[in-house]
Amino acid sequence: MTRLRTGRNRSAGLQRPPAAILAIAAIAIAFFALPFIGLLWRVPWGDAWSLLTTPSSLTALRLSIETSLWATALSIVFGVPLAWVLARYGFPGRRIVRALCLLSLVLPPVVGGVALFAAYGRRGLLGDSLFDWFGMRLPFSTAGVVLAQTFIAMPFLVLTVEAALRGLDRRSEDAARTLGASRWYAFRRVTLPAIRPALIAGAVLAWARALGEFGATITFAGNFPGRTQTMPLSVYLALESNPGQALVLSVVMIAISFGVLLSLRDQWLGGSTTGRSSQ
Amino acid sequence: MVFRVPKLHPNALVAISFLMLLVFAPACGSSSTTSSTAGVADSLSGSLTVSAASSLQGAFTDIKAAFQKMHPDVNVTINFAASSTLSQQIIAGAPVDVFAAADEATMINVSDAKLLSGTPTLFASNSLEIIVRRGNPSKIATLSDLSKSGLIYVTCAPAVPIGRYSSQVLQKAGVTVTPASLEPDVKGIVAKILAGEADAGIVYSTDVRATDDAAQGVVIPADINVVAKYPIAAITGSGKTTSAEAWIAFVTGTAGQSILKSYGFTSP
Numbered sequence: 237m238t239r240l241r242t243g244r245n246r247s248a249g250l251q252r253p254p255a256a257i258l259a260i261a262a263i264a265i266a267f268f269a270l271p272f273i274g275l276l277w278r279v280p281w282g283d284a285w286s287l288l289t290t291p292s293s294l295t296a297l298r299l300s301i302e303t304s305l306w307a308t309a310l311s312i313v314f315g316v317p318l319a320w321v322l323a324r325y326g327f328p329g330r331r332i333v334r335a336l337c338l339l340s341l342v343l344p345p346v347v348g349g350v351a352l353f354a355a356y357g358r359r360g361l362l363g364d365s366l367f368d369w370f371g372m373r374l375p376f377s378t379a380g381v382v383l384a385q386t387f388i389a390m391p392f393l394v395l396t397v398e399a400a401l402r403g404l405d406r407r408s409e410d411a412a413r414t415l416g417a418s419r420w421y422a423f424r425r426v427t428l429p430a431i432r433p434a435l436i437a438g439a440v441l442a443w444a445r446a447l448g449e450f451g452a453t454i455t456f457a458g459n460f461p462g463r464t465q466t467m468p469l470s471v472y473l474a475l476e477s478n479p480g481q482a483l484v485l486s487v488v489m490i491a492i493s494f495g496v497l498l499s500l501r502d503q504w505l506g507g508s509t510t511g512r513s514s515q
Numbered sequence: 516m517v518f519r520v521p522k523l524h525p526n527a528l529v530a531i532s533f534l535m536l537l538v539f540a541p542a543c544g545s546s547s548t549t550s551s552t553a554g555v556a557d558s559l560s561g562s563l564t565v566s567a568a569s570s571l572q573g574a575f576t577d578i579k580a581a582f583q584k585m586h587p588d589v590n591v592t593i594n595f596a597a598s599s600t601l602s603q604q605i606i607a608g609a610p611v612d613v614f615a616a617a618d619e620a621t622m623i624n625v626s627d628a629k630l631l632s633g634t635p636t637l638f639a640s641n642s643l644e645i646i647v648r649r650g651n652p653s654k655i656a657t658l659s660d661l662s663k664s665g666l667i668y669v670t671c672a673p674a675v676p677i678g679r680y681s682s683q684v685l686q687k688a689g690v691t692v693t694p695a696s697l698e699p700d701v702k703g704i705v706a707k708i709l710a711g712e713a714d715a716g717i718v719y720s721t722d723v724r725a726t727d728d729a730a731q732g733v734v735i736p737a738d739i740n741v742v743a744k745y746p747i748a749a750i751t752g753s754g755k756t757t758s759a760e761a762w763i764a765f766v767t768g769t770a771g772q773s774i775l776k777s778y779g780f781t782s783p
Binding site: 350353357358359375376454457458459460461464465472473475476477479 | 597599600603667669672673674675694695696697698699703707710711712713
């Protein structure tokens with residue numbers, strides 16, 4: 237312990253890390269930066285605008301935005317209560333339930349797609365009932381895309397919100413309750429505002445994940461322009477027929493993801509991490 | 516635990532440097548292959564990378580085993596994917612020695628990029644069938660049955676040979692079908708049929724045979740059927756010309772042809 241502490245103090249005193257670490261870190265930065273630089277270098281910038289505004293690109297872009305926003309909304313509606321239960325409600329088997337709900341976070345998305353077939357496919361556990369009740373078939377439909385994206389993206393929101401709920405000082409909630417607020421009122425007016433930064437961060441992460449979803453979508457929802465062909469699917473298929481278009485669409489997705497990460501760090505994650513480290 | 520970390524540093528450095536080499540590899544790919552040519556000049560040894568159309572998976576896996584019995588020092592790796600994906604990879608600089616495509620158009624793309632050594636040889640042909648689940652639950656007998664309402668038909672994007680052939684066949688039969696999905700390759704069509712999510716698709720006869728009776732084929736009449744011709748060629752700059760030629764000779768020879776026949780291919 238004492239050794240560790242002195243080591244920490246020393247490194248805190250020195251402003252610059254050792255040259256070897258700096259050099260290796262520089263290689264790591266280059267390792268991450270080069271693929272994106274290479275991609276930007278390959279993009280046919282002269283035709284970029286016309287490639288981006290072709291009907292097939294715009295269709296994929298619109299479908300991606302629509303479906304990912306739906307997936308984010310569903311993730312919030314179902315993910316916040318789930319996170320609340322996982323964080324606050326001690327029931328037997330909670331660890332197993334949590335692992336189950338976060339499984340799609342680490343699972344290969346293709347496996348997720350196969351599992352979705354088994355449950356919501358035409359011959360799946362619920363497939364026939366879904367058709368009888370709602371007259372809908374999820375595979376090959378836009379709703380199927382939303383389902384696949386929600387399945388993959390919701391854990392990001394659940395993890396973030398659950399961590400925030402666990403770190404929350406519960407005294408203000410208790411105070412609200414002693415002042416006569418109902419549980420629901422205290423949740424809405426005290427808990428929810430307190431976890432807002434985490435909720436926004438989780439929602440943005442889930443949205444970015446939904447926007448980039450490929451494996452589960454192509455497995456479960458297939459690929460058809462205007463119905464299930466989202467941006468990542470469109471990039472994958474355009475690589476073979478129209479590489480320029482694939483590159484331009486890739487740049488759009490990189491720009492969105494990069495923007496998400498920058499805004500997260502500056503506005504929300506930055507604020508909440510300082511808050512958390514002070515406890 | 517804390518004090519073991521510094522011991523790992525040399526390994527970590529090696530690993531990262533290796534990664535960095537990989538990152539820079541495309542830039543110096545040509546120079547590294549010239550150095551390997553010197554090593555494998557005279558006898559058949561070393562590695563051989565074959566890129567082959569998805570539909571060749573079964574046949575080429577067997578051919579690989581037979582080929583390696585004859586040339587035990589050659590280490591053959593086969594990369595199976597849609598011909599269009601493979602040609603794209605080769606044009607983008609993938610280190611491939613032999614390309615076996617499911618249509619002549621994708622081979623022409625590679626040829627146009629000046630990446631072929633020699634001219635392509637046709638080594639097999641494959642006709643098309645309608646694929647349905649075992650027992651034919653949707654009772655499909657002809658191509659026009661594919662336009663039945665409520666029937667889920669899946670195909671591939673037009674860039675993939677099977678997608679193009681399917682629409683040619685449907686056009687010749689005068690049938691208009693709206694696909695539920697444009698799968699990235701033939702395996703995607705077969706998977707959707709086997710999963711029970713789609714009712715029918717058009718695939719190669721060899722794909723139906725490869726499902727081991729989990730699916731069955733409905734014959735498409737010869738006069739409107741499209742016969743896919745499979746070309747094979749060596750890729751330039753691979754530095755493994757001898758092994759590549761030996762592979763091509765094996766595939767076009769008696770042993771290779773009989774393996775291909777056993778998987779449902781016909782001679783070109």
